[in-house]
Amino acid sequence: MGLAPILEVRDLHLRFKGVAALSGVGFTVEPGSFFAIIGPNGAGKTSLLNVLSGLYRPQSGEVRFLGRDLLPLPPPRRTRLGLGRTFQNLELFRGMTVLENVKLGAERAGPYPLLWPRADQEARVRARAEEVLEYLDLAPYRHVPAGLLPYGLQKRVEVARALAGSPRLLLLDEPMAGLAVEERQDLARYLQDARREWGVTLLWVEHDLRAVMELSERVLVLSYGQVLYHGDPEGARRDPRVQDAYLGGGA
Amino acid sequence: MWYRIARKLSETYSRRFARAVRESYAEDEAYAPTPLGRCALALFLGLLFLLPLILGPYPMYVLSLTAIAALGALGLHLLVGGAGLISLGQAAFLGIGAYTASHLSGPLAPLGVLAGGLLAALVGLVLGLPSLRIKGVYLAIATLAFQFLAILVFNNWESFTGGIRGRNLAPAEILGHPLDSPGALWYLILAFTVPLFFYGKRLLSTRAGRAWLALRDNELSAQVAGVELVPTKLSAFLLSAFYAGVAGGLLANLYRTVTPEHFLFGVSVQYLAMVIVGGAGTVLGAVLGAAFVVLVPELLNTLVGALGPAYAGALAALRNVVFGTLILAFLILEPRGLVGLWSRVRDYLRTWPLPY
Numbered sequence: 294m295g296l297a298p299i300l301e302v303r304d305l306h307l308r309f310k311g312v313a314a315l316s317g318v319g320f321t322v323e324p325g326s327f328f329a330i331i332g333p334n335g336a337g338k339t340s341l342l343n344v345l346s347g348l349y350r351p352q353s354g355e356v357r358f359l360g361r362d363l364l365p366l367p368p369p370r371r372t373r374l375g376l377g378r379t380f381q382n383l384e385l386f387r388g389m390t391v392l393e394n395v396k397l398g399a400e401r402a403g404p405y406p407l408l409w410p411r412a413d414q415e416a417r418v419r420a421r422a423e424e425v426l427e428y429l430d431l432a433p434y435r436h437v438p439a440g441l442l443p444y445g446l447q448k449r450v451e452v453a454r455a456l457a458g459s460p461r462l463l464l465l466d467e468p469m470a471g472l473a474v475e476e477r478q479d480l481a482r483y484l485q486d487a488r489r490e491w492g493v494t495l496l497w498v499e500h501d502l503r504a505v506m507e508l509s510e511r512v513l514v515l516s517y518g519q520v521l522y523h524g525d526p527e528g529a530r531r532d533p534r535v536q537d538a539y540l541g542g543g544a
Numbered sequence: 545m546w547y548r549i550a551r552k553l554s555e556t557y558s559r560r561f562a563r564a565v566r567e568s569y570a571e572d573e574a575y576a577p578t579p580l581g582r583c584a585l586a587l588f589l590g591l592l593f594l595l596p597l598i599l600g601p602y603p604m605y606v607l608s609l610t611a612i613a614a615l616g617a618l619g620l621h622l623l624v625g626g627a628g629l630i631s632l633g634q635a636a637f638l639g640i641g642a643y644t645a646s647h648l649s650g651p652l653a654p655l656g657v658l659a660g661g662l663l664a665a666l667v668g669l670v671l672g673l674p675s676l677r678i679k680g681v682y683l684a685i686a687t688l689a690f691q692f693l694a695i696l697v698f699n700n701w702e703s704f705t706g707g708i709r710g711r712n713l714a715p716a717e718i719l720g721h722p723l724d725s726p727g728a729l730w731y732l733i734l735a736f737t738v739p740l741f742f743y744g745k746r747l748l749s750t751r752a753g754r755a756w757l758a759l760r761d762n763e764l765s766a767q768v769a770g771v772e773l774v775p776t777k778l779s780a781f782l783l784s785a786f787y788a789g790v791a792g793g794l795l796a797n798l799y800r801t802v803t804p805e806h807f808l809f810g811v812s813v814q815y816l817a818m819v820i821v822g823g824a825g826t827v828l829g830a831v832l833g834a835a836f837v838v839l840v841p842e843l844l845n846t847l848v849g850a851l852g853p854a855y856a857g858a859l860a861a862l863r864n865v866v867f868g869t870l871i872l873a874f875l876i877l878e879p880r881g882l883v884g885l886w887s888r889v890r891d892y893l894r895t896w897p898l899p900y
């Protein structure tokens with residue numbers, strides 16, 4: 294024991310008409326940890342992230358972030374509290390340059406009135422954006438429209454946009470999907486560094502089990518909207534219920 | 545040898561024009577990044593100031609029309625090119641500004657223009673409310689309804705608008721000095737347009753511009769990235785209407801009369817055409833688009849005049865055909881508009897004679 298958990302989820306229920314996407318999900322995330330959510334297709338992983346970032350409204354349950362009740366807040370307010378997010382299918386601003394994308398992310402700390410441009414704030418945002426671009430090796434692409442970049446780089450821009458806001462907790466939805474081996478290695482390194490240097494807590498949904506087992510410290514296994522397992526990665530590998538869910542009953 | 549000379553020339557030349565990699569805010573947000581650009585900007589502003597001494601009343605009148613149209617188009621740019629919200633009611637805001645200015649004319653003209661902008665902004669804020677719920681074509685139709693409603697009000701609210709006969713204005717006055725010619729009124733127009741242009745450009749490149757563009761590109765992830773939907777959309781509407789209102793007020797002072805037919809639906813469409821022909825959500829696009837839409841019919845008119853009255857009837861009809869064809873050609877051949885054309889020319893010049 295020691296630090297209070299950065300994120301607490303209790304008894305979360307989310308239904309779409311007849312389909313129960315999440316039924317009674319609960320877990321806690323320690324500050325500074327690398328937390329993974331895995332599970333078969335349709336287990337409710339992305340739904341869970343969408344509840345956390347405010348795109349879905351759960352029927353019941355409680356989400357506390359840094360000790361604050363998160364559920365009544367709209368997505369932009371959550372971002373301002375320090376909750377970053379990347380998406381499974383790229384949701385970049387394709388018509389904006391890489392720099393503009395990252396600047397938009399960097400703004401969350403000190404927004405000023407929209408119609409009153411402030412040079413000092415802009416300079417600060419720009420400096421922060423440059424720092425993140427440098428860090429993720431995106432500096433050469435700063436003036437390229439984000440939609441024109443290759444897929445792997447677009448994914449990295451999304452991570453950059455989220456990191457630029459100095460989030461306390463970063464939600465990553467399948468950041469490795471569709472990347473080549475080298476790109477995965479790079480991304481893993483960027484994420485680890487961000488955790489170490491900026492103290493970002495990482496919560497990721499990932500299908501690449503090897504990456505999850507090697508990088509994460511805690512694992513949450515979901516299946517059909519329920520928690521199968523919550524603990525260290527080694528235990529998840531050995532848990533018979535997890536094996537069942539992934540490999541089918543007969544294995 | 546020739547290759548080396550050409551290479552050297554091309555390098556110095558392109559360094560003069562190229563915007564090298566910019567890494568800081570100050571370099572990024574300067575209105576003109578290169579020394580040559582700064583000189584050009586200063587020269588251009590100086591020229592704007594001296595124009596009335598060079599040109600006669602009629603060219604000044606046309607130029608004033610262009611400047612005013614550019615202001616209105618810039619407002620629409622912020623909304624359409626920036627936030628991606630389509631409005632077919634720009635002429636109605638122009639009208640609100642014009643009628644307001646017609647009540648505060650003469651020595652009060654600058655105040656009237658400003659009041660016109662503010663009143664239009666207020667109405668724009670209200671019109672922005674449906675944009676929070678509806679999008680795309682449906683929003684366009686809502687603004688279309690507003691446009692027709694506004695015409696109805698202009699025609700029938702006799703005490704404020706003077707009905708179909710409209711209202712006449714005394715010439716604008718500044719410190720007892722009447723601005724009764726287009727050349728003199730030009731300074732009033734400049735006093736409003738130049739600051740508003742700089743403001744618009746700055747907005748597009750700072751937080752507001754990013755938030756608008758983000759909403760246009762991807763509403764969902766914009767919200768997750770921290771963009772508040774309501775203030776962002778409403779501010780775009782408010783500002784767009786303010787620009788149109790000021791443009792309308794200036795127009796009233798230029799025409800010295802305000803009647804409903806100046807603000808018909810067709811005018812709204814013309815403004816949308818300026819945005820499309822100008823291309824991309826930039827300030828330059830607004831100016832080029834406005835110049836095109838105002839000047840081309842003017843040029844065609846002159847052409848018709850030169851050919852003599854015998855053909856006038858047939859040619860006047862043909863004029864609209866030519867104008868329509870030009871707009872269509874732009875949509876098909878250069879979807880990025882005049883700005884796209886300009887940037888291609890600039891890139892060509894920058895790298896000439898060795899593009900690779």
